[in-house]
Amino acid sequence: MASEVTEPVGRRNVATISRQSLHGEIVTRLRDMIIEGDLQPGERIYENQLGEELGVSRTPLREALKFLASEGLVELVPSRGAVVKRFSAKDVEDMLIVLRSMEMLAGRIACVAASDEAIGQIRLLHDAMVKHYEAGERLEYYKLNQQIHTGIVALANNAPLAEVHGLLQSRVKRIRFIGHEGAERWAGAVAEHERIIAALEARDAETLARELDTHLANGWERVKSVV
Amino acid sequence: MASEVTEPVGRRNVATISRQSLHGEIVTRLRDMIIEGDLQPGERIYENQLGEELGVSRTPLREALKFLASEGLVELVPSRGAVVKRFSAKDVEDMLIVLRSMEMLAGRIACVAASDEAIGQIRLLHDAMVKHYEAGERLEYYKLNQQIHTGIVALANNAPLAEVHGLLQSRVKRIRFIGHEGAERWAGAVAEHERIIAALEARDAETLARELDTHLANGWERVKSVV
């Protein structure tokens, strides 16, 4: 993750220069496959089969699996290869606790350190997200939702913070997506987001932290039924 | 035939009796080499040379390097292999900010969730640490210092938190060790630790958080001259 060239989520991957290493290509691909559920939790990964499917030999595939193992998306069982990691309810709750703490930290820093332009960008994302919400476009809404959270963390201008946040976020991505169903929950989340953005624009660190706190605590409530 | 790897002597973890996989062995070994400075920041890693040095072929070595790249200890440059990652002063400061936040979070949780026995264990570590301090045994002192911080995080019983904490801690390990020189700084750190343990024993979450806050902020002051 750290030294991986991560491309912005939601961009066309065709547009990126084809110069990315095969290793990186496979890592990105597998990560998406896990997040999107093509590879299900608990599923064993057969290197030959998957390699053939992706059109690569076992060597770079294995290297990619080691990389993802360090990210925590797969588990390496000695002499039995890689298994897609399955997270317990407590795991997810714990991750959300940490994510919450990290976003609160980022928010506080952002209130004093971020530029007006950067905050303005978040507002734009939020407005676009609301449009997708009103249009009932759940996938697009969700992607922007993620981008907003990532964006707030990015405002803190703290690379390690952004990195570990991204690490945990990728793990709960799928579960969160599934959990965001239900109209009234959805509406609640949007309202919370509005308050978050407002606090950010006002650079009111304590209010922002409080809003993020409740938003992410509610996030767990929204999600916990599906884990 | 599986290569006859000469066992790394000295720091064998007795708890893990079963022989680790070669992959895990190499990862551990390389991580230690980086933390201990055998592989210096910015240094390029030549796979053939290092592999021969460790008595393994390139394949598992490369897999280990990918793993460490994901941990952020090495950087993968396309077509030019792995380089030991060099951290800027801002990187280190940022990491300590995140570590501080995570330890504060852990401390708050620990005050309500940890058992008396577990807290007692931390006290024992602290007392032992003080003994090493008084004896001037810097390395031993430092190791226990680390263990205490890790231990406090462990009290929170939150695996993802412990994981990301450990991830960042391993990155600043070497720098911190170097930075802990100087008698008066050392004394200050010990005094802060004493207050931390006291707050923990009293299960006074706010005091504990405040003490951890200042302790780790001071930690940066102690360290920033050497980065």
Next chain:
DNA sequence: TGCAAGCATTTTGTATACAGTATAAAAAAT
């Protein structure tokens, strides 16, 4: 002397081959 082009060497990236191990199925024994 300075510079550039081409060749040689080194190093990484990927594929394949081989050995060891676990799993499953079949055969044998009770």
Next chain:
DNA sequence: ATTTTTTATACTGTATACAAAATGCTTGCA
């Protein structure tokens, strides 16, 4: 029929081989 042992097979772990890319050096020329 059930349990145990044997055997076959599939898969992972590691090493080696080969291809592509980068680096460095030599040589030729102005």
